[in-house]
Amino acid sequence: MISSDMIRGYVDTMILYFLMDRPSYAYELSRQIRQRTQEKYILKETTLYSALSRLEQAGYVASFSDESSGKRRTYYRLLEAGRDYYEEKCREWELIKQVIERFIR
Amino acid sequence: MDMIRSYIETMFRSWPENEATERVKTQLSELMEDKYQALIEEGASHNEALGQVISEFGNIDELRQELGIETDEDLSADEISHKEREILRKQKKAQRHILMDNFWIVLTVVYFLVSFMTGWWHISWLLFVVAVPLQSYLNYLLKQSEEEL
Numbered sequence: 001m002i003s004s005d006m007i008r009g010y011v012d013t014m015i016l017y018f019l020m021d022r023p024s025y026a027y028e029l030s031r032q033i034r035q036r037t038q039e040k041y042i043l044k045e046t047t048l049y050s051a052l053s054r055l056e057q058a059g060y061v062a063s064f065s066d067e068s069s070g071k072r073r074t075y076y077r078l079l080e081a082g083r084d085y086y087e088e089k090c091r092e093w094e095l096i097k098q099v100i101e102r103f104i105r
Numbered sequence: 106m107d108m109i110r111s112y113i114e115t116m117f118r119s120w121p122e123n124e125a126t127e128r129v130k131t132q133l134s135e136l137m138e139d140k141y142q143a144l145i146e147e148g149a150s151h152n153e154a155l156g157q158v159i160s161e162f163g164n165i166d167e168l169r170q171e172l173g174i175e176t177d178e179d180l181s182a183d184e185i186s187h188k189e190r191e192i193l194r195k196q197k198k199a200q201r202h203i204l205m206d207n208f209w210i211v212l213t214v215v216y217f218l219v220s221f222m223t224g225w226w227h228i229s230w231l232l233f234v235v236a237v238p239l240q241s242y243l244n245y246l247l248k249q250s251e252e253e254l
Contacts, residue, residue, distance in 0.1 A: 025135075025139075026132065026135060026136040026139070027135070027136050027139030027140055027143070028139075030136065030140065031143065042161060044161055044162065044163030044164070045133060045136050045137060045140075045158075045161055045162050045163050046133070046162060046163030046164060046165060046167065046168040047163050047167075048136065049129065049132055049133055049136065049168065050167070050168055050171040050172070052132075053129075053171075053172065054171070073135060073139075074131075074132055074135060
């Protein structure tokens with residue numbers, strides 16, 4: 001079980017990973033993240049909502065309403081600033097990995 | 106899904122009633138309902154699906170902190186001490202009124218007592234003269250302690 005404190009810093013990255021490809025809605029993101037972590041990480045509903053809300057506030061994503069799939073849903077799409085932020089997080093992770101590796105036996 | 110909606114309403118009952126709260130509730134409901142539907146389609150029973158959706162809800166207090174929202178539960182602590190202070194203030198006020206009403210009766214009794222005991226009728230009337238500013242001052246002091254609450 002991954003401690004939620006540890007992973008908290010990277011929930012944004014997980015969400016943005018999928019938004020880099022195309023806009024999406026909350027449940028789809030939740031499902032994709034779960035699948036990609038191979039069930040090793042279960043993103044709580046409130047955690048996901050907090051992250052999306054935060055990303056929107058920061059200007060990294062924009063939300064819009066869409067009914068084309070039959071049901072009215074709130075979709076999120078990546079903005080330029082979000083793209084940059086995502087790249088930053090990727091570089092940050094590379095750095096963290098390099099640093100911490102040296103302390104793992 | 107009614108049960109999901111009820112769950113949400115219950116969880117958010119102490120949140121302020123505004124657009125921001127409505128938004129959170131709507132978005133979370135969407136997410137939970139989609140998840141529920143997907144689980145049903147995968148073969149889960151109604152109870153299993155509902156159970157899983159609810160067990161993966163997360164922490165509403167963390168959410169509240171993240172969004173920086175104050176709930177009634179936070180405010181009520183202030184409200185309670187405010188109410189307590191109001192009650193105390195009212196009590197003190199009532200006590201003050203009773204004291205002031207009785208002041209003159211007591212003063213008259215004291216006047217007669219002193220006069221009869223000392224026989225100083227020629228000056229004991231001064232008690233009444235002194236009493237006027239004294240009573241004002243006493244009233245003022247008691248009022249101050251009420252205001253300080």
